[in-house]
Amino acid sequence: MTSLLTLDNLAMAQSTFRNVSSASLQPMPSRARSLVIIDTSLDDYQTLVEGVIPGHEVYLLEAHQCGITQITQILREQMGIASLHIFSHGRSGTLQLGSSALNLDNLLAHAAQLQVWRSALAEKAEILLYGCEVAQGKLGKAFVDTLSQLTGADIAASANLTGNAAKGGDWVLEFQTGSIESSLALTQAARDIYTEILPLPRVTVAAGTTPAEIGTTGTFTITLDSPAPVGGLTVNFTPSGTATNPADYSFSAGSNITSVSATSFVIAAGATTATLNVVPVNDGIVDPAETMILSLAAGNGYFLGSTVTAQFAAPSSPVPVGLNPDSVAIGDFKRRW
Structure with a gap:
């Protein structure tokens, strides 16, 4: 459910947020209004909520639901919105909203929902996007320009990191599609004490320990360039190679992994x-050379980095079966006798 929070009931809302269904939202009078939408997947989003300047209406996005749908639900019964402020994670050309991403590739697919946004906005309305790097580069600027055309609003968006200065962030929305008159929705005090930044993590993988059928669990090391968000980050992958799961190996959770499929x-x-474990099956059979390859796949809430595929390196000089009583090389999986 989408949660509504206004500054008037902030004290009560700090412990319990009041859920609001689309049926309970009533049309608002046609007057200049400012809405702030904050994604609860942001680290320490409570500081952002508490720091919103009085007079703004504040809504929260559930982290594990489609944020595009949630915002559309919020705006469907609204009118006369002069400024819309969206605090969420971002990367160049992408706005992460709850469990969904709005980007240049899917903007037209969401045209009907964006038309609802447009209908809720006042003439000459403004949208301020606080996500990191949303307007960075040609891709980012094209995304913001297209979103502006579809919503009819002037848009300001960040072209670099947003948030804490010690982590490289700032609170300047560097790229604008028109003349932006709205001020930032956060007090200076909130900007000063917020310790986080708002990027989507970029994910890479590298091979670690090579597995052996007796006694050695293999590992892949997963690296993020910014911390996993509140609630954790689900990363998709595709296994391949001549070794197969579960006949030859299975996966298990290593450090900082809470679940694995x-x-x-x-x-x-x-x-x-984080560490993903590869547990070989000790079947007592001397196998031919086998490979195990892990390829990260696209998903919500992250970007793929430059290294998305890793495999366990086969021995450079495999030992023929029967010539060495101590070990038999079986490609990427080695069985000790």
Whole structure:
């Protein structure tokens, strides 16, 4: 459910947020109004809520639901909105909203929902996007320009990191599609004490320990360039190679991984590294050379980095079966006798 919070009931809302269904939202009078939407997947989003300048209406997005749908639900019964402020994670050309991403590739697919946004906005309305790097580069600027055309609003968006200065962030929305008159929705005090930044993490993978059938669990090391968000980060992957799961190996959770399946794992909130274990099956059979390849796949809430595929390196000089009583090389998986 979408949660509504106004500054008038902030004290009560700090402990319990009041849920508001679309049926309970009534049309608002046609007057200049300012809405602030804050994604609860942001680290320490409570500081942002508490720091909103009085006079703004504040809504919260549930982190594990489609944020595009939630915002559309919020705006469907609204009118006369002069400024819309959206605090969420971002990357160049992408706005992460709850469990969904709005980007240049899917803007037209969401045209009907964006028309609802447009209908709720006043003439000459403004949208301020606080997500990190949303307007960075040609891709980011094209995304913001297209969103402006579809919503009919002038848009200001960040072209670099947003948030804490010590982590490289600031509170300047560098790119604008028109003349922006709205001020930032946060007090200076809130901007000063907020310790986080608002980027989407970029994920890479590297091979670690090579597995052996007896006694050695293999590992892949997953690295994020910013911490996993509140609630954790689900990363998708595709296994390949001549070794197969579960006949030859299985996956298990290593450090900072809270759960794992055959095609995805969840990195714990706040973590920047994690370990995915590969547990070989000790079947007592001397196998031919086998490979195990892990390829990260696209998903919500993260970007793929420059290194998204890793595999366990085969021995450079495999030992033929029967010539060495101590070990038999079986490609990427080695069995000790």
